[in-house]
Every structure is written in C-alpha cells, then in structure tokens.
Amino acid sequence: MIRVVNSESMEIRAAEDVVAVRQAVRKKSISLGFGLVDQTKVVTASSELARNTLDHGGGGTVHLEILENDRRAGIRLIFEDQGPGIADIAQALTDGYTSGGGMGLGLGGSKRLSHEFDITSQPGEGTRVSIVRWK
Amino acid sequence: MASIRSKLADIFDNREQEIAQSWLERQAAGTRRLSPAEQHEINRQSREFLSAIKGAMQQDGAANIAGPAWAPVREFLSNFSASRAKAGFTPTETASFIFSLKQPVFDALRQELGQDANALAAETWRATELLDALGLLTAESFQKSREDMISRQQAELLELSTPVVQLWDGILALPLIGTLDSSRTQVVMQNLLDAIVKTRSDFAIIDITGVPVVDTLVAQHLLKTVAAARLMGAECLISGIRPQIAQTIIHLGVDLAGVVTKATLADAFAIAMRRIGYTVVRDQKTKIAVER
C-alpha cells in the first residue's frame, strides 16, 4: 500500500527554477538515505524533465512527493505543463527524436533512470510526466 | 451497544493485574527454564504490551488495529518480533506470546460476565478476533524481519564477491564469479570506477571465466560496465571467453563494441602491459632452485 508521506510543489518558469528543482530533489533524496548513484540518477532525471517542461511546455509545475510502501521509501516527481502537448508519445520516447528543439534524450532517458515512469499528453492539452525512484 | 463494546476494554482496565499474572504463568509453562535476566525481560515486555492494549482499547473499543489508536501496539509487536527473530526464536514461539494471552482474557471475561451468557459469548468472540489479529501481525512482522536480514546478507555477499585487484601500476583486474544481473552490475560498476579513481588505472581486465551464462542481457551489462570505465578514461579488456561463450556471442549477434577480448587473463595482461609501455625480459642465466 503506497502512502504519500510528504508533498511539495515548485514552479518551473525560468532557468534558475531548473537548478532549484535539482537542488530540492538532491536534498530530498539525501534525507531518504539514497546512495550516491541513486541520488545522481533521480536528480539527472529531474533535470531532464524540468528542462522539458520549461523548453517545450512553456513552463509548468513539479510536485515532489515522498512515498512509503511497506517500509520502502521513494521519491515521486510529477511534472505538469499546459503546453502544446505531444502528439506521438511513442516517438517522443525514442532516443534522438527532436522536434526541432532537441528533446533528444529527455523522456526516454528519464524513463531509463527511474523505476516507474508514466506520461499523459494530448496535443493542446498539456503534458503530465510522473517518475518514481525507490530506495 | 456501547456498553457491551466497552466490556472488553473494561477488563483490560479493571483486571490488568490478574490477567498479567495468569499470562506470565502460562508463558513460563510453555518455554524452557529462563535465566533471571530473561525472566525479567519477559515480565517487562508483557506488562508493557498489556498497558499498550489497555491504552488502545480506551481510545478505540472497536479494536480497529490498523487505526492510529493502535500504533503503539503495532510498534511494540514489530520490535518484539524483530528481536525474537534475531535471537533465534521460531515464528510459533514468537506468536505464542499473543496466543497464550487468550485463556487469561477469557477467564477474566467469565469473571465479569458469567451471569450473562450472550454477553460473554459476544465478548469472548471479540477477544478472539482481537488476539488472532494481533497474533497474525506478530507472525508477519517476524517474517518481514527475517526477510530484511536475508536481504542485508545478500547485499554484503554482493559486495564481497566483486573484488577489484591491481595487477600492476595502471592495470586492474575484475574477476567475475557467478551470474551478472542488473543489481550485481551496479555494484561491479561502482567498485570498478572507484578503483580506477583510487589507483589512477588506465586498463581494466574483466575476466568472465566464472560467469556461467552469457546471454544478451549479460552482454549488455558487460558493455555498460565497459562504457562507464571508458568515461573515466580507462580502457577495458574482456578475458576468460570460453569456446561455448564465443559461439553464443556470435549466434546472438552481440556487438562487443570494439572491446578487445582474450581467452585468458594472462594474455589480456600481456596486452595491457605492452600498451602502457612495459616489456618483460627474462634473464637466461637465472636458475630456479627448488627446495627439498
């Protein structure tokens, strides 16, 4: 049974916000006792998705949640934007795909760095990406 | 309805001492002779537990043990079963702590409600449900702490079974024994990269003589390790390729990304030495004396 133990939201409107998101995720993962490699993976994934939100989503929000599942702790990050949305998600997940803006590895990479990955997006309806990394 | 429900709560309140006494006697009867220190500990734990149940029943007479009122009881049981598991008690011995409480509670109920058969039956059932649930909780906690112990040991084993050896100034060897799954690969990569930093090595020889199966997944893990080492400026060689492994690799169409492979660690070592500029020269005049 998964419980959300803590939740915090941050705005992503400018380049400094991407840095702030990275720092917040780093802090949270350290407090949960994540090993250095796990920390690096989740912080890197958050950087990719935060940049995507800024560059392709026209800015948005990220919700940082601390999860507890049967004594296992984890971090969930939910990135949301009201941007143009993604028409072909499968293609966007393919590495090297660029929509003339270098989305390159953002989505596929974050998926590989996370234990759980979920994305909902419709053209004209924005995008919501959720990732989880367990300790 | 409210008055009947609180009867069970009442007896934990009014008859705590007699229940405790009777319970301790039953526990003593069921185990081997205990030392005074052990006896003292059991007494302390039993009283603590009864007090916790009393507190919980006062707040929540409906005995919803998953609720917040029962948190202290749950915590007690989880610590209790963890310490029993560590001390080598069996799950049965550990759960008996709870189940041996049944008779004393029934006895107390009979004292209170002996005249009212319906009430006695109802409360006895309620007590049974409560103690069964707590007994199951104890058994599950016990199980969980055993599992935690096992996974801790597995992690230690993983650490120990991936040593990195320095063969020469600048050359590391990584003899892999056993299967290479993704969690093992993480440990391997970390150990190898840390060793590269510490020894400032330029070469790492990954020997897979002890890896029984090399399929596409294992090959992927090996390639990831090679790629990570390259990012740290170290080149990898793979040695210990057995004939069957060589065949499997070709049949699977695995692309070893230009990694130099050798049949033996010795051959790989020779190559690495040459690459960093060493030649080995034998002095023909030296005789090797064998002690008898």
Place this chain on the structure above:
Amino acid sequence: MERIPILKMGDYLLITIQVDMHDKLALTLQNDLTEQIVTHKSKGILIDISALEIVDSFIGRMLGIIASMSRLLDAETVVVGMQPAVAITLVELGLSMKGIRTALNVEKGMTVLQNSLREERQDGDSSRQF
C-alpha cells in the same frame, strides 16, 4: 556578465566547469572558446568536469558541440574528471559521448592530447614522400 574562464596551457586550453550551465552561458563559452582557439592556434581543449555532480543531456550536447567545433578548428577535445556516479548515470541515461575523448584527470588528458598530436605529426611526415 558571467563567463567561464579559459586558461592557456601551452598548446592547449583548459576550461573548468564549476557552475550550473544555462543556455546563455553555454553560448558565451562556445564563442569565447572558438575565438581563443584561433587566437592562440591551440591544438587541444581540456574540459574539467570534476565539479559537476550531474551531467544531463543539455551538458552532453554542449560538450558535443564544443568537441565538433574545436575539431573543425583543428583542435582535439578531452573531457576529464567525470565523477563515478555521473559516469554510471550517463551510461544508463544512454547519452552517447561519441567523438568526445575522456580521461581521468587533467594530467592524463594532456597525455592523450600529446599522443594524438604526435600521431598526427607522424602521419603528416610519412605522407610527405617524393
């Protein structure tokens, strides 16, 4: 205005990245670098990323661009000092560092540049046979 300092070390240029990179800073760095390569006729670039705790695809792209640009100007690029956790994450991320040489530290990086220069010169000499 924020700028990444570029240090001249003989035939080579050394850049140490210690701050969070953003678009403007990356562009400025690329401009400054190309100018300096031409001005000093540099033969190699060393990029020290030992202070970077993460390398994401943005940084990866920037490093790739620097390497490509430098090559056009006849200078090799070596990225040095990657942290182990970063290397492991990069491999998982799938970022291809193709065309970018890497070394453990600045010292080894210079050896790589010197070796590659020597090879170039040898090739150059051997091809001049009449």
